[in-house]
Amino acid sequence: MASMAITSGVNYLLPPKSFQTRQASFSLSANPRNSVRFIRSISSVNRAAIRPNSTIVVPPGDDKQRRPRMKSTSSAMEWAVDSWKTKDAYDKLPPYPEEEELESVLETLQGFPPLVFAGEARKLEERLAEAARGKTFLLQGGYCAESFNEFNADDIRDIFTLLLQMDSVLTFVGQVPVIKVGRIAGQFSRHNYHDPYQYGNMGPREKPRLGRLPSYRGDNVNGAEFDMKARTPDPQRLIRAYYQSAATLNFLRAFATDGLHRITDWNLNFTDTDNLYQYRYCELATKVDKALEFMSKAGVTMDNHHIMTKTIDFWTSHECLHLPYEQSLTRMDSTSGLYYDCSAHMLWVGERTRQLDGAHVEFLRGVANPLGIKVSHRIDSKELVKLIKILNPQNKPGRITLITRMDELQNEVNAFFDVLEEEGCYPGGIHLEITGQNVLERWDDNHEPDGSKFYLTTDVDPRLNANQSLKLAFMVAERIRIKNKKMSLAEYNFGS
Numbered sequence: 001m002a003s004m005a006i007t008s009g010v011n012y013l014l015p016p017k018s019f020q021t022r023q024a025s026f027s028l029s030a031n032p033r034n035s036v037r038f039i040r041s042i043s044s045v046n047r048a049a050i051r052p053n054s055t056i057v058v059p060p061g062d063d064k065q066r067r068p069r070m071k072s073t074s075s076a077m078e079w080a081v082d083s084w085k086t087k088d089a090y091d092k093l094p095p096y097p098e099e100e101e102l103e104s105v106l107e108t109l110q111g112f113p114p115l116v117f118a119g120e121a122r123k124l125e126e127r128l129a130e131a132a133r134g135k136t137f138l139l140q141g142g143y144c145a146e147s148f149n150e151f152n153a154d155d156i157r158d159i160f161t162l163l164l165q166m167d168s169v170l171t172f173v174g175q176v177p178v179i180k181v182g183r184i185a186g187q188f189s190r191h192n193y194h195d196p197y198q199y200g201n202m203g204p205r206e207k208p209r210l211g212r213l214p215s216y217r218g219d220n221v222n223g224a225e226f227d228m229k230a231r232t233p234d235p236q237r238l239i240r241a242y243y244q245s246a247a248t249l250n251f252l253r254a255f256a257t258d259g260l261h262r263i264t265d266w267n268l269n270f271t272d273t274d275n276l277y278q279y280r281y282c283e284l285a286t287k288v289d290k291a292l293e294f295m296s297k298a299g300v301t302m303d304n305h306h307i308m309t310k311t312i313d314f315w316t317s318h319e320c321l322h323l324p325y326e327q328s329l330t331r332m333d334s335t336s337g338l339y340y341d342c343s344a345h346m347l348w349v350g351e352r353t354r355q356l357d358g359a360h361v362e363f364l365r366g367v368a369n370p371l372g373i374k375v376s377h378r379i380d381s382k383e384l385v386k387l388i389k390i391l392n393p394q395n396k397p398g399r400i401t402l403i404t405r406m407d408e409l410q411n412e413v414n415a416f417f418d419v420l421e422e423e424g425c426y427p428g429g430i431h432l433e434i435t436g437q438n439v440l441e442r443w444d445d446n447h448e449p450d451g452s453k454f455y456l457t458t459d460v461d462p463r464l465n466a467n468q469s470l471k472l473a474f475m476v477a478e479r480i481r482i483k484n485k486k487m488s489l490a491e492y493n494f495g496s
Helices: 099-110 118-132 153-172 236-256 276-297 323-328 359-364 381-391 409-423 466-495
Strands: 011-013 036-041 137-142 178-183 197-201 210-214 315-319 330-333 339-341 346-349 371-375 400-406 427-433
Touching: 099 236, 099 323, 118 137, 118 178, 118 315, 118 427, 137 153, 153 178, 153 236, 153 276, 153 466, 178 427, 276 466, 323 330, 323 359, 346 359, 346 400, 359 381, 371 381, 381 400, 400 409, 400 427, 409 427, 409 466, 427 466
Parallel strands: 011 036, 137 178, 137 427, 178 315, 315 346, 346 371, 371 400
Antiparallel strands: 011 400, 036 400, 036 427, 197 210, 330 339
8 A cells, every 4th residue: 555645546644633533453455466555645724733742641531530521622522531432333343242251441541651651643744744735745554454363573573674675765856855654553454345245165175165254354253263162353452453553562662762873774685686686786875874874973973963863753544443442542632632642643434434424434533643534536526524523623734634545656656746846846755554564465567477477375465565665755756846846947937
């Protein structure tokens, strides 16, 4: 998946009113060509004041002081962390056989520490507001859906490294500051695409028997194996998802403190000679390292120049699907009185769950995290305007990101930039489903891969590999560079 911030069918950045939401996860469309999305930047007026102070969060308890009901400016109905229960959810979760156990797990999660902090989410919103003004560029990428079985340090490191590589390309070729947001540390749940049930063989190999079981809804709900035990929703999986998210965040934060030293060290150790764009990245990295070494000898150090920062700003995101889990990780920020979903810095609502009167929109309208909205040709423009007003009644910059699905990478990327340029809008970001593994799960435009090399290694949607991701990064960076050059020339001519 990919996204960009601009004015066209693409990802948009616009956050709603400050309240709070919860962590959820999802999986995208299974179309093997549907890995790219773009983000459109939308500017807004009436910027709300933001408190820079550090925050303390408290879990919503049963008493009214801990769970205040807040009046929403977008609706006469009051909002509370559980008001989504009064609405219908189009993409319903499968029923848990043990409701008491589920409630016990959710109460346990309410007492757990937040995975992220409100101040971090506010800082991301400020950066996204800059993207809406064309000053920065959003790079959002990671897992289509995280897995318990594939959870390991190498996978996390490789995705983080790939995002840093793409960041370097966009920064030094596109000459634009980059906002790095991962689809990671919470991207577990997946949609019920068509049928809540799945049909398949339930018998042994020698005696096949057609059977029907609940659909696989992500590792935080049930298992992918086709048997009743695995497909039965298990509340304990929510606890495991929380711990895996916490461990992932801890690992990412450790990497992020390394900062920008030698970007030639950000490689994935591929030996495949077909990785043209990995080679091209290495050439770029060598040039950058030499430039940084020169700057260091000239007295420009990490302490006095932003490009040689000691730490890397990195945020997390996922789709808001599992509302009970999201509610259990919602906290009220003590400094602002607003609710934040402390399962991730940014959340988005999917195309199947963005109904104006639906449970997911009801939950998200009350949280202060930056939000994304997935859109395509299926949405009516008037409906989209209403949805944005519900989620961002104050028209606050950085609150909302519109995410539009793309099919053919190269053609759609170029068309995306062309349309936005004609409309006088800024391309604000790109959103990708990627992997640092040396696999081939989708094909490039106008190129059918060798069947012996093409294979799907994930239970959900196909992803871009490192070479394909870097190819896209170079392509986008070049379009950004050309766009900025044209704008600078136009400003010069206007001034003279």
